Amino acid sequence: MCKNCGNCKTPGTEIDAADLIKRMSEELAELKSDERMYYETATVFANAPLALIQLGIGTRINLLEKYLGLPISTFPLKKSTK
Secondary structure, three states: OOOOOOOOOOOOOOOOOHHHHHHHHHHHHHHOOOHHHHHOOOOOOHHHHHHHHHHHHHHHHHHHHHHHHOOOOOOOOOOOOO
16 A cells, blocks of 8 residues: 555555554544543534534544554543553
């Protein structure tokens, strides 16, 4: 697969599975670090922009978790007490 778009089959541009999983894990960690995901879940009536942002980020988080075989998060996320 192409390293740029992930769709074309250009020889010599393959991405190995370990690299893909690593990149997905990094993206998941970055999304989970977004402070807006720890706020109380917004509604479109009270704060439409925040509600749409939380929906988009939450969907991406759940998709990555499902693909990586991790437990699916519930929102709002809770801060770790470690």
